[in-house]
Amino acid sequence: MAGVEIGGGESKNKKQGKKRINIRIDMTPMVDVAFLLLTFFMLTTVFRKPQTLEINLPPKDVEVKIAESNLMTLRVDENMNIYWNMGIEIPKRIKFEDLRKFLREKAAENPKLVVLVKIDRKSKYHAMIDIIDELNLANLTRFSLSPMTEIDKKEMQRAS
Amino acid sequence: MPKIKKGRIPVKIDMTPMVDVAFLLLTFFMLTTQFKPPEEVEIQLPASHSEIKLPESNTMTIVVSEDSKIFLGFDSPYMMENMFGQPNRNRQAIEIKLENLPDLLIKARISNPKLRTIVKGDANAEYGTISDVMDILKKTQITRFAMVTNFKTN
Numbered sequence: 001m002a003g004v005e006i007g008g009g010e011s012k013n014k015k016q017g018k019k020r021i022n023i024r025i026d027m028t029p030m031v032d033v034a035f036l037l038l039t040f041f042m043l044t045t046v047f048r049k050p051q052t053l054e055i056n057l058p059p060k061d062v063e064v065k066i067a068e069s070n071l072m073t074l075r076v077d078e079n080m081n082i083y084w085n086m087g088i089e090i091p092k093r094i095k096f097e098d099l100r101k102f103l104r105e106k107a108a109e110n111p112k113l114v115v116l117v118k119i120d121r122k123s124k125y126h127a128m129i130d131i132i133d134e135l136n137l138a139n140l141t142r143f144s145l146s147p148m149t150e151i152d153k154k155e156m157q158r159a160s
Numbered sequence: 161m162p163k164i165k166k167g168r169i170p171v172k173i174d175m176t177p178m179v180d181v182a183f184l185l186l187t188f189f190m191l192t193t194q195f196k197p198p199e200e201v202e203i204q205l206p207a208s209h210s211e212i213k214l215p216e217s218n219t220m221t222i223v224v225s226e227d228s229k230i231f232l233g234f235d236s237p238y239m240m241e242n243m244f245g246q247p248n249r250n251r252q253a254i255e256i257k258l259e260n261l262p263d264l265l266i267k268a269r270i271s272n273p274k275l276r277t278i279v280k281g282d283a284n285a286e287y288g289t290i291s292d293v294m295d296i297l298k299k300t301q302i303t304r305f306a307m308v309t310n311f312k313t314n
Contacts, residue, residue: 027179038189050311051212054212124283124284125284
């Protein structure tokens with residue numbers, strides 16, 4: 001093990017030349033403790049911080065007019081069923097797994113596409129995160145969230 | 161076979177470099193470790209692909225728990241004391257009522273205009289509550305906020 005040799009470096013000893021005493025300090029316990037602490041800190045350190053999704057809400061009293069052909073409505077009911085429609089078409093159901101590919105295609109077809117997301121109040125928060133995440137992945141950054149009304153619920157029933 | 165008695169060479173390994181490296185790593189980990197402060201509520205974060213990092217200072221966190229309770233917290237003890245009084249100085253977040261949220265948000269923004277808003281919701285919280293919180297944010301002119309998520313790889 002690592003040790004330190006300390007010569008008894010006194011001037012008297014040096015002159016006498018032959019009376020040097022070697023003091024050996026056993027470093028083993030210290031190194032043991034150091035390794036113990038090292039393992040502890042290595043195991044407890046968390047490098048990855050949580051990520052965030054940033055959202056910009058539009059100011060309260062700004063109205064934007066959008067052409068019907070550029071508007072897609074995504075409706076999510078409380079059981080995480082997703083329905084989509086363009087303009088005022090009849091909603092169609094889509095599986096969540098197919099959503100990413102579908103949104104990419106739609107975004108490529110029409111760069112001016114605006115998505116209106118309506119999520120049922122009884123739905124879970126992760127539904128909203130999942131949908132916004134998929135929209136971000138498809139580069140559809142122009143979307144808005146609006147409350148789901150009774151009319152929307154009737155629209156969804158028309159689809160199923 | 162006769163035993164070889166004198167052919168053994170004592171092998172001494174110099175451990176100094178290894179110990180040096182060990183201490184270097186130890187110092188590194190000791191300095192970089194940040195212990196997680198005790199949380200008021202256990203939050204199961206939803207996952208997303210976003211790669212934006214969470215802001216660290218000047219934050220105001222609105223926590224929505226799984227049973228739709230709302231908590232408000234600040235990263236600095238000074239702000240906590242300012243908003244909730246001396247006894248709550250070192251707490252992470254305080255439970256509040258939805259009706260009181262707008263006033264608290266406005267008060268917080270007046271005492272520190274640089275505050276950044278973070279919404280930390282449980283993955284299984286009801287969307288309605290989050291939607292109410294977002295409405296309040298909109299009404300109090302906080303149009304930019306971050307939602308905490310875990311990183312999803314697929």
